[in-house]
Amino acid sequence: xxxxxxxxxxxxxxxxxxxxxxxxxxxxxxxxxxxxxxxxxxxxxxxxxxxxxxxxxxxxxxxxxxxxxxxxxxxxxxxxxxxxxxxxxxxxxxxxxxxxxxxxxxxxxxxxxxxxxxxxxxxxxxxxxxxxxxxxxxxxxxxxxxxxxxxxxxxxxxxxxxxxxxxxxxxxxxxxxxxxxxxxxxxxxxxxxxxxxxxxxxxxxxxxxxxxxxxxxxxxxxxxxxxxxxxxxxxxxxxxxxxxxxxxxxxxxxxxxxxxxxxxxxxxxxxxxxxxxxxxxxxxxxxxxxxxxxxxxxxxxxxxxxxxxxxxxxxxxxxxxxxxxxxxxxxxxxxxxxxxxxxxxxxxxxxxxxxxxxxxxxxxxxxxxxxxxxxxxxxxxxxxxxxxxxxxxxxxxxxxxxxxxxxxxxxxxxxxxxxxxxxxxxxxxxxxxxxxxxxxxxxxxxxxxxxxxxx
Amino acid sequence: xxxxxxxxxxxxxxxxxxxxxxxxxxxxxxxxxxxxxxxxxxxxxxxxxxxxxxxxxxxxxxxxxxxxxxxxxxxxxxxxxxxxxxxxxxxxxxxxxxxxxxxxxxxxxxxxxxxxxxxxxxxxxxxxxxxxxxxxxxxxxxxxxxxxxxxxxxxxxxxxxxxxxxxxxxxxxxxxxxxxxxxxxxxxxxxxxxxxxxxxxxxxxxxxxxxxxxxxxxxxxxxxxxxxxxxxxxxxxxxxxxxxxxxxxxxxxxxxxxxxxxxxxxxxxxxxxxxxxxxxxxxxxxxxxxxxxxxxxxxxxxxxxxxxxxxxxxxxxxxxxxxxxxxxxxxxxxxxxxxxxxxxxxxxxxxxxxxxxxxxxxxxxxxxxxxxxxxxxxxxxxxxxxxxxxxxxxxxxxxxxxxxxxxxxxxxxxxxxxxxxxxxxxxxxxxxxxxxxxxxxxxxxxxxxxxxxxx
Numbered sequence: 001x002x003x004x005x006x007x008x009x010x011x012x013x014x015x016x017x018x019x020x021x022x023x024x025x026x027x028x029x030x031x032x033x034x035x036x037x038x039x040x041x042x043x044x045x046x047x048x049x050x051x052x053x054x055x056x057x058x059x060x061x062x063x064x065x066x067x068x069x070x071x072x073x074x075x076x077x078x079x080x081x082x083x084x085x086x087x088x089x090x091x092x093x094x095x096x097x098x099x100x101x102x103x104x105x106x107x108x109x110x111x112x113x114x115x116x117x118x119x120x121x122x123x124x125x126x127x128x129x130x131x132x133x134x135x136x137x138x139x140x141x142x143x144x145x146x147x148x149x150x151x152x153x154x155x156x157x158x159x160x161x162x163x164x165x166x167x168x169x170x171x172x173x174x175x176x177x178x179x180x181x182x183x184x185x186x187x188x189x190x191x192x193x194x195x196x197x198x199x200x201x202x203x204x205x206x207x208x209x210x211x212x213x214x215x216x217x218x219x220x221x222x223x224x225x226x227x228x229x230x231x232x233x234x235x236x237x238x239x240x241x242x243x244x245x246x247x248x249x250x251x252x253x254x255x256x257x258x259x260x261x262x263x264x265x266x267x268x269x270x271x272x273x274x275x276x277x278x279x280x281x282x283x284x285x286x287x288x289x290x291x292x293x294x295x296x297x298x299x300x301x302x303x304x305x306x307x308x309x310x311x312x313x314x315x316x317x318x319x320x321x322x323x324x325x326x327x328x329x330x331x332x333x334x335x336x337x338x339x340x341x342x343x344x345x346x347x348x349x350x351x352x353x354x355x356x357x358x359x360x361x362x363x364x365x366x367x368x369x370x371x372x373x374x375x376x377x378x379x380x381x382x383x384x385x386x387x388x389x390x391x392x393x394x395x396x397x398x399x400x401x402x403x404x405x406x407x408x409x410x411x412x413x414x415x416x417x418x419x420x421x422x423x424x425x426x427x428x429x430x431x432x433x434x435x436x437x438x439x440x441x442x443x444x445x446x447x448x449x450x451x452x453x454x455x
Numbered sequence: 456x457x458x459x460x461x462x463x464x465x466x467x468x469x470x471x472x473x474x475x476x477x478x479x480x481x482x483x484x485x486x487x488x489x490x491x492x493x494x495x496x497x498x499x500x501x502x503x504x505x506x507x508x509x510x511x512x513x514x515x516x517x518x519x520x521x522x523x524x525x526x527x528x529x530x531x532x533x534x535x536x537x538x539x540x541x542x543x544x545x546x547x548x549x550x551x552x553x554x555x556x557x558x559x560x561x562x563x564x565x566x567x568x569x570x571x572x573x574x575x576x577x578x579x580x581x582x583x584x585x586x587x588x589x590x591x592x593x594x595x596x597x598x599x600x601x602x603x604x605x606x607x608x609x610x611x612x613x614x615x616x617x618x619x620x621x622x623x624x625x626x627x628x629x630x631x632x633x634x635x636x637x638x639x640x641x642x643x644x645x646x647x648x649x650x651x652x653x654x655x656x657x658x659x660x661x662x663x664x665x666x667x668x669x670x671x672x673x674x675x676x677x678x679x680x681x682x683x684x685x686x687x688x689x690x691x692x693x694x695x696x697x698x699x700x701x702x703x704x705x706x707x708x709x710x711x712x713x714x715x716x717x718x719x720x721x722x723x724x725x726x727x728x729x730x731x732x733x734x735x736x737x738x739x740x741x742x743x744x745x746x747x748x749x750x751x752x753x754x755x756x757x758x759x760x761x762x763x764x765x766x767x768x769x770x771x772x773x774x775x776x777x778x779x780x781x782x783x784x785x786x787x788x789x790x791x792x793x794x795x796x797x798x799x800x801x802x803x804x805x806x807x808x809x810x811x812x813x814x815x816x817x818x819x820x821x822x823x824x825x826x827x828x829x830x831x832x833x834x835x836x837x838x839x840x841x842x843x844x845x846x847x848x849x850x851x852x853x854x855x856x857x858x859x860x861x862x863x864x865x866x867x868x869x870x871x872x873x874x875x876x877x878x879x880x881x882x883x884x885x886x887x888x889x890x891x892x893x894x895x896x897x898x899x900x901x902x903x904x905x906x907x908x909x910x
Contacts (some may be wrong), residue, residue, distance in 0.1 A: 006533045006534055007467075007534070008531065009464050011458055037903075078460075078462065079461055080462075080836075080837060088609075104581075108563050110835070111836065149833075153545075171879070172879075175878035176838060176878060178882075178885055179829055179832050181833060186496070374634055377635060378607050378634075378636060381534060381604050382565045407703030422633060423626070424626070424630070426630050
């Protein structure tokens with residue numbers, strides 16, 4: 001007999017068959033995205049030229065709390081889901097805390113992160129609607145990897161614009177995407193007008209997520225049967241990620257516990273919302289009092305120091321105007337290793353929930369996240385992605401409070417991915433070559449001033 | 456309701472509590488290892504100066520078929536075991552085969568391979584016997600990674616000699632070991648006499664597994680409370696790996712099938728024996744007729760083209776004389792990417808089983824293994840380690856035979872690890888820069904002639 005159970009799995013029959021759309025249960029609905037030309041609320045049709053139709057509808061759906069997961073998607077989920085819910089006995093011991101720490105281990109997906117949950121869904125809908133080609137951008141590489149695999153499974157051609165500096169610094173990521181059969185282009189490239197414009201002006205431009213988005217969107221708009229896909233920020237992406245929290249809810253029940261605190265790292269909001277929203281519905285509907293904490297980088301503090309305002313989702317201003325916490329679309333985050341969290345704005349749903357105080361946010365400096373990541377690796381054996389280490393660091397903060405107070409709080413965080421492709425970051429940390437980055441208040445104010453004129 | 460189940464897990468209560476020692480059930484026992492000085496059969500005490508005592512006893516145990524897994528080891532196994540047994544529907548579809556293909560997915564271990572199964576056991580026994588420091592060598596890096604983590608868990612200091620060319624070409628592997636807290640030294644180094652001798656003669660020596668073994672053994676012998684650990688070849692390592700096959704046996708039962716063919720890639724024999732031996736006992740004892748296939752690189756063909764003879768386990772001749780299939784201890788395998796399979800000899804048990812025709816072996820060329828690995832990645836989403844791709848290639852060969860004959864054979868192979876740290880290999884393959892290597896018959900004969908004089 002084992003003394004204590006560490007991992008909880010669901011049988012395939014127990015895996016949820018619907019995603020949870022928190023928009024339907026929110027008292028204060030998110031404000032509508034606006035057409036930047038007319039300033040009119042967006043309709044699904046406005047998104048069709050870029051996104052597939054089903055994702056466009058899901059994006060603006062404020063009626064249906066439960067959306068059926070198509071059988072073909074569930075069939076592919078079954079290759080790696082349920083992911084394990086793990087009781088982190090090793091971490092608890094290392095911290096000497098009375099807290100019960102659990103993590104949902106999304107790093108066991110074949111591509112190494114939670115991103116696959118939405119990539120499969122988006123690729124499936126594209127295929128169903130007769131799309132033959134999909135495009136996207138990738139910075140850290142997790143999303144590009146997930147989409148490359150999902151596209152291959154459904155027989156779609158995938159074109160990924162990878163930020164040039166990442167293309168060169170992370171050759172393993174590029175190789176993985178190419179192994180899945182995707183076409184990977186360093187961005188800016190000469191294959192789009194957006195790319196050409198930049199390279200003509202600035203031949204040595206190293207690329208940015210904003211530029212790569214522009215290239216991917218342009219390719220989608222100018223290619224027949226081609227759609228653009230996105231890995232976070234959008235409501236439909238977060239919807240697909242709720243499979244994480246819905247599984248965790250059942251697994252926590254198997255463990256005989258319910259979380260006092262739920263934590264996710266925060267870039268655009270899809271992994272945070274994915275684990276948090278299914279539990280948050282019990283706060284909204286059943287009087288539970290769980291705390292929800294989004295852990296963002298101190299160098300990109302949109303939730304803790306940004307302003308709630310309509311802003312563009314990209315640097316060039318091609319997207320609809322979104323009501324969100326933002327640092328201004330001109331904000332250029334420092335070059336931290338958690339590349340997946342370097343985004344100026346927060347998703348629309350999360351922004352409304354934060355405004356309504358249904359959740360909290362904390363900002364964490366780079367060195368604290370790596371300290372947490374190394375402690376976790378030694379205690380639990382898994383090298384976390386630098387992004388996920390933000391969630392670990394926030395969990396450790398809460399567990400240490402329990403050590404002081406003696407409270408046996410139940411803490412659940414999402415381990416969104418592993419860091420095996422990010423070992424240069426750990427190398428730099430262990431060699432003492434990483435630093436923290438401050439964001440001057442004046443810089444945020446200046447960016448926000450520009451945003452204020454938009455609506 | 457899902458149409459077809461893809462993955463099978465065991466509950467923690469179902470995880471086997473004993474390892475299986477096939478030596479006890481073999482009609483023809485393996486010949487004894489010999490002391491090279493006296494040519495007398497080895498006793499466990501002869502191994503104590505290098506290995507911990509419990510591993511030394513397990514090494515030579517031909518009596519006990521079942522060895523209890525210590526509770527502390529089972530406790531750590533529970534962090535990642537059971538590993539999933541997966542029905543490879545994607546691969547079956549890609550091949551259009553009527554065969555039922557299953558794989559045991561050891562790549563989900565926190566360190567990315569099966570190596571952890573023995574690293575935990577060896578570190579545990581060392582700790583229990585009062586050892587404070589462990590040493591080892593690593594080539595491809597999978598074993599060094601596993602030992603670094605296991606040592607950390609038990610509070611042991613780990614010193615890993617990493618073959619210099621691997622240290623420089625695989626910096627991610629080095630970083631992972633350092634993140635776990637291990638001291639990693641490129642070999643040859645100036646820290647041992649063996650290393651100094653080589654570097655004095657040849658300052659630019661790029662290292663070899665044989666040299667790294669000499670350094671690790673020397674450090675263990677000259678340091679108080681320090682033992683050497685090995686990741687394959689030895690009987691006790693294969694014993695610890697039988698957890699793979701014992702789990703798979705129960706999981707195949709859940710799937711309602713029994714394998715007609717069991718396949719593992721082959722370096723020293725521990726992952727092959729780990730998945731094969733538990734099923735092989737039913738051939739030996741219960742009249743089953745399962746085929747067991749070891750898949751080795753054509754560039755290192757000890758099972759298919761080597762000779763059964765007493766030989767040294769290392770290049771320098773420091774180890775006992777082992778009765779095994781060998782290419783001669785002077786054989787230098789070509790620099791294929793499956794670094795974990797570049798070893799001149801086969802473990803003692805496997806050698807006896809092959810001699811007695813209880814198993815088969817096939818040799819596979821490098822390009823065929825990468826073709827198989829890329830097909831598998833596209834079909835199942837997991838990038839396999841170049842070593843594991845040998846097993847995949849052998850499974851594909853058998854599945855294609857079924858396509859021709861129409862037989863619905865049940866094929867089980869071990870996916871020993873993922874290849875996320877080996878993406879340069881895939882890069883080279885996709886760019887057309889990899890090649891096959893021939894081994895001239897004269898070279899084997901020359902090496903074997905030298906071995907013939909040993910006993």
